Amino acid sequence: MKLASTRALVALVLGGVLTLGAFLGTFFWAGVPDFGFVRVAGHTDSVRYQGPFEQKIDEARYLANYVGYEAEIEADGESYAGRVVEADESRVVVGTDTGDAGAPKDTIAVADITSAVVRGSEYGRPDWGQKIFYFHVPVAEISFLVFALAAFYGIRFIMTRKREFDTRARISMEVTLTFVSLTMMTGILWTRAAWGVWWEWEPRLTTYFIMTLLVIGYFVLRNAVEDEERRALYAAAFSILAFIDAPISFFITRLIPSNHPVIERGGLEPPMLVSFIVAQIGMILLGYAIYQLRMGETMLKDRIEHAKTLLER
Amino acid sequence: MDPTLEEVYSLVLTQWPLVAGAYALLWTGLIVYVGLALKRLNGLGRQVEVLEAAIARRSGAE
Numbered sequence: 587m588k589l590a591s592t593r594a595l596v597a598l599v600l601g602g603v604l605t606l607g608a609f610l611g612t613f614f615w616a617g618v619p620d621f622g623f624v625r626v627a628g629h630t631d632s633v634r635y636q637g638p639f640e641q642k643i644d645e646a647r648y649l650a651n652y653v654g655y656e657a658e659i660e661a662d663g664e665s666y667a668g669r670v671v672e673a674d675e676s677r678v679v680v681g682t683d684t685g686d687a688g689a690p691k692d693t694i695a696v697a698d699i700t701s702a703v704v705r706g707s708e709y710g711r712p713d714w715g716q717k718i719f720y721f722h723v724p725v726a727e728i729s730f731l732v733f734a735l736a737a738f739y740g741i742r743f744i745m746t747r748k749r750e751f752d753t754r755a756r757i758s759m760e761v762t763l764t765f766v767s768l769t770m771m772t773g774i775l776w777t778r779a780a781w782g783v784w785w786e787w788e789p790r791l792t793t794y795f796i797m798t799l800l801v802i803g804y805f806v807l808r809n810a811v812e813d814e815e816r817r818a819l820y821a822a823a824f825s826i827l828a829f830i831d832a833p834i835s836f837f838i839t840r841l842i843p844s845n846h847p848v849i850e851r852g853g854l855e856p857p858m859l860v861s862f863i864v865a866q867i868g869m870i871l872l873g874y875a876i877y878q879l880r881m882g883e884t885m886l887k888d889r890i891e892h893a894k895t896l897l898e899r
Numbered sequence: 900m901d902p903t904l905e906e907v908y909s910l911v912l913t914q915w916p917l918v919a920g921a922y923a924l925l926w927t928g929l930i931v932y933v934g935l936a937l938k939r940l941n942g943l944g945r946q947v948e949v950l951e952a953a954i955a956r957r958s959g960a961e
Contacts, residue, residue: 775921886947
């Protein structure tokens with residue numbers, strides 16, 4: 587028992603150090619890839635500066651997005667150059683507004699446009715949401731691993747009917763639930779950051795959501811059956827059947843079209859890859875430590891029950 | 900700050916609250932879970948010591 591606790595504490599400390607290192611690597615070493623661009627009217631020197639842009643626009647209402655931008659406008663057969671001061675569905679106002687507060691905004695033209703060319707600067711948009719991936723993926727991987735462990739102990743229980751395997755399966759499922767919850771929470775925030783929505787019914791998210799429900803269902807089932815033997819047997823059978831969803835969820839992004847990103851070989855720069863691998867090792871150690879801690883707790887409870895029985899004799 | 904740079908920042912930092920939220924949830928979840936497990940483990944360890952000492956005393960008395 588003490589050895590298991592020591593192993594758990596060593597794994598906890600090592601896992602903590604590695605995940606902290608991965609966290610620092612993620613934010614202070616690994617770069618941030620660009621995810622599209624942003625456009626502004628002015629120009630400033632920045633490492634993200636990609637260059638000037640020029641875009642043709644045919645309707646005044648779209649020019650509303652470009653208020654303050656330099657524009658050349660053709661209206662009523664005439665050409666005007668200036669800055670877009672105001673625009674709506676029916677008209678556009680072009681003036682000498684420099685964008686500075688208090689500067690004169692003399693109107694050059696107020697007209698319906700037939701076409702306009704707007705100019706400004708483009709800057710790379712850093713994909714900050716990608717920072718979530720460094721820990722979201724390892725946490726999800728651990729959830730699959732511990733789920734596999736629960737199914738394994740379920741099989742062992744059915745084969746041997748030893749209570750120990752039922753306990754191990756239950757603790758594995760509890761750890762799975764913890765990691766599944768963390769995966770869902772970080773995943774939802776990533777989805778919002780990357781796709782602009784909180785949820786999408788796409789293959790990976792849907793199958794993982796089903797997996798979450800199955801893990802919750804396991805505990806509902808355990809609580810619904812009173813007889814200890816039957817409870818253990820039903821729970822073991824359920825964990826094996828429920829685990830079928832895990833490989834489906836894991837491989838589905840590679841089998842059918844899905845918006846969910848897939849890590850490709852050689853797809854990460856060395857600092858990103860190292861931080862990611864360190865985060866994975868750290869999370870595996872943390873998962874192991876949590877499992878061992880919970881097992882230690884259960885074994886201590888058994889010892890207490892045993893000691894109480896001895897005292898009552 | 901340069902107003903253009905300020906505008907660029909306002910456009911590119913929109914994901915930050917979500918990133919911070921994800922890390923806050925992740926670390927809080929793990930730390931609270933491990934902390935509670937350790938606390939329970941310590942409590943149980945003390946109970947075991949008390950009970951085992953009681954058993955040893957009783958065995959000695961017999």
